[in-house]
Amino acid sequence: MRPMAEKLPVQNSYSIADINRRINLSKTPPFHTPPSDNNSASLQVLPILKPPLRPLPVTGRKSRRQTGNKGEKTTTTAASSDNNNSNTNSNANRFIDNVAINQVNISKSNKIDSNNRNYNINNSKNTTTTTSNNNNNNNNNNNNNNNNKSSSTNSNSNGFDIEQDRRRMIAFSENVSNFDVSEKDNSKDNDINDDNDSNNNNNNNSFYYQYSNEDYNNNNNNNTSSNNNNNNLNEEGDGGDGEENDSDADNNDEELGKQSNKADDIRLNQVLESESSMATVSHYVAQTPPKSSRMLVVREGPSKKLPQAIIIGVKKGGTRALLEFLRLHPDIRAPGPEPHFFDRHYSRGLEWYRSKMPLTIEGQISMEKTPSYFITRDVPQRIYNMSKQVKLIVVVRDPVTRAISDYTQTMTKRRSVRQFEQMVFVNNSSRIVDTSWGAIRIGVYAKHLELWLKYFPLQQMHFVSGEKLISDPAGEMALLQDFLGLKRIINEKHFFFNETKGFPCLKKPEGSGHPHCLGKTKGRQHPTIDPSVIQRLRDFYRPFNSKFYKMVNRDFEWP
Numbered sequence: 001m002r003p004m005a006e007k008l009p010v011q012n013s014y015s016i017a018d019i020n021r022r023i024n025l026s027k028t029p030p031f032h033t034p035p036s037d038n039n040s041a042s043l044q045v046l047p048i049l050k051p052p053l054r055p056l057p058v059t060g061r062k063s064r065r066q067t068g069n070k071g072e073k074t075t076t077t078a079a080s081s082d083n084n085n086s087n088t089n090s091n092a093n094r095f096i097d098n099v100a101i102n103q104v105n106i107s108k109s110n111k112i113d114s115n116n117r118n119y120n121i122n123n124s125k126n127t128t129t130t131t132s133n134n135n136n137n138n139n140n141n142n143n144n145n146n147n148n149k150s151s152s153t154n155s156n157s158n159g160f161d162i163e164q165d166r167r168r169m170i171a172f173s174e175n176v177s178n179f180d181v182s183e184k185d186n187s188k189d190n191d192i193n194d195d196n197d198s199n200n201n202n203n204n205n206s207f208y209y210q211y212s213n214e215d216y217n218n219n220n221n222n223n224t225s226s227n228n229n230n231n232n233l234n235e236e237g238d239g240g241d242g243e244e245n246d247s248d249a250d251n252n253d254e255e256l257g258k259q260s261n262k263a264d265d266i267r268l269n270q271v272l273e274s275e276s277s278m279a280t281v282s283h284y285v286a287q288t289p290p291k292s293s294r295m296l297v298v299r300e301g302p303s304k305k306l307p308q309a310i311i312i313g314v315k316k317g318g319t320r321a322l323l324e325f326l327r328l329h330p331d332i333r334a335p336g337p338e339p340h341f342f343d344r345h346y347s348r349g350l351e352w353y354r355s356k357m358p359l360t361i362e363g364q365i366s367m368e369k370t371p372s373y374f375i376t377r378d379v380p381q382r383i384y385n386m387s388k389q390v391k392l393i394v395v396v397r398d399p400v401t402r403a404i405s406d407y408t409q410t411m412t413k414r415r416s417v418r419q420f421e422q423m424v425f426v427n428n429s430s431r432i433v434d435t436s437w438g439a440i441r442i443g444v445y446a447k448h449l450e451l452w453l454k455y456f457p458l459q460q461m462h463f464v465s466g467e468k469l470i471s472d473p474a475g476e477m478a479l480l481q482d483f484l485g486l487k488r489i490i491n492e493k494h495f496f497f498n499e500t501k502g503f504p505c506l507k508k509p510e511g512s513g514h515p516h517c518l519g520k521t522k523g524r525q526h527p528t529i530d531p532s533v534i535q536r537l538r539d540f541y542r543p544f545n546s547k548f549y550k551m552v553n554r555d556f557e558w559p
């Protein structure tokens, strides 16, 4: 599914326009890219390091030539002299050579330092070609004395915009330095704000949940108090479940730029040196000079993209476990906190939403989880408006245990909560199940699904068994990776069953000190519920469950 590398026939030169045209022709993104995605980093031109590059020929002479634009002159200045190369096409080549050599340097030192990051070349061999236009002729004198000044230039007659490419390279190098391939942002996740209580809108007569500001405030209050009590949970790599936690999200992003050298090494290895990871993005283009077999890798740099897949539910289904497992995959990038864009923050617009997403390179899937989406009336249409191709994932769990899990969470957050048995019926004597209680309403999956199917075909949705995610995580992850069109990288080798926790946990990657079981808010002890009440609930859900199995063509075998 990854785009094949395209080899261009050897010719004397290629303009950026040529290269871009080729890329557009050969682009076959596996996922829909939302049309508003205009702010992404632009195309990057990267020299590949094989075969070895010959040393950069540099010239000390000034040369002038008329550019393709009438009346516009470009002056070329370089540092030391052993070769006179005044032709603008060669300027372009020399620029690429500089970058190539700089990358060799990066590769050798195996880290990005601030000099590399700016491609501000201090080595005379690596002097950047300096050009200026009519307005900047004075700069030439300065540039003669300072080989490291960056260029100010125009498109040359071949359409090769040196300055534009310089900016692209700088943007790319900065993106690389901010790009985190490790799971470090996990440690910033804040699971203490465990859930959004999106089911606590008892007064809502509609079957579907509609978010109100009042709920939002309540949630914030609840979460603030729990925040203080559970700071230790942050260490456990558990996410900001059920709760938007904007500051955490921002911190995660900031964290991307503050990685250790070791992390830089990993990044470099992955982004620059590993051809397998680059295979997602590679377009190989022959490049001048003709006698050389040098190749360029042209690709898109890391950028924040709107999600191509979303875990839309269900609350207490096992969504956090699923996301943490998925994040093991190198082609998945997801924020820890729940963005709640489509239910709470829709008015902030797609750019706000995009800003909450992690950096991804081409071929990586950007995704998020917000379990309340599944039961919120406006969300299917809103997601559809963002992207008709987005893939939707729902973790479903026996609605009776899901309801008890939901109730257990509420109990931990509120001082006075009536007993489950008292809340589940409209009134105690009637034994009519109270579907206005969110804990019950969420579990009528068939009803919610009907709304989603008005907008999305079933093939675009995938249902994960919450029970199997515990008993056979590798099996469920295999199905999900298939659905997402990913290589099956996450497998049984990644999991072990932690007897103390009673759940599967992730094996520690080498060198990591982080525990890999989810936090205390996942896998809580449930209260004992009157068995007759449980039986009544099972009877209530049975027809809805049967309908749901038929709708999704899978029997989840709930009792």
Ligand SMILES: Nc1ncnc2c1ncn2[C@@H]1O[C@H](COP(=O)(O)OS(=O)(=O)O)[C@@H](OP(=O)(O)O)[C@H]1O
Residues within 6 Å of the ligand: 194, 195, 196, 241, 242, 314, 315, 316, 317, 318, 319, 320, 321, 371, 404, 405, 406, 408, 466, 469, 470, 503, 504, 505, 517, 518, 521, 522, 523, 524
């Ligand atoms: N590996 C692993 N570790 C811990 N917990 C696991 C795991 N897999 C699934 N689960 C189940 O996930 C339940 C919480 O679901 P969610 O993460 O969807 O909750 S939330 O809506 O985001 O708050 C949580 O529910 P409770 O047991 O009621 O706490 C767990 O049963």
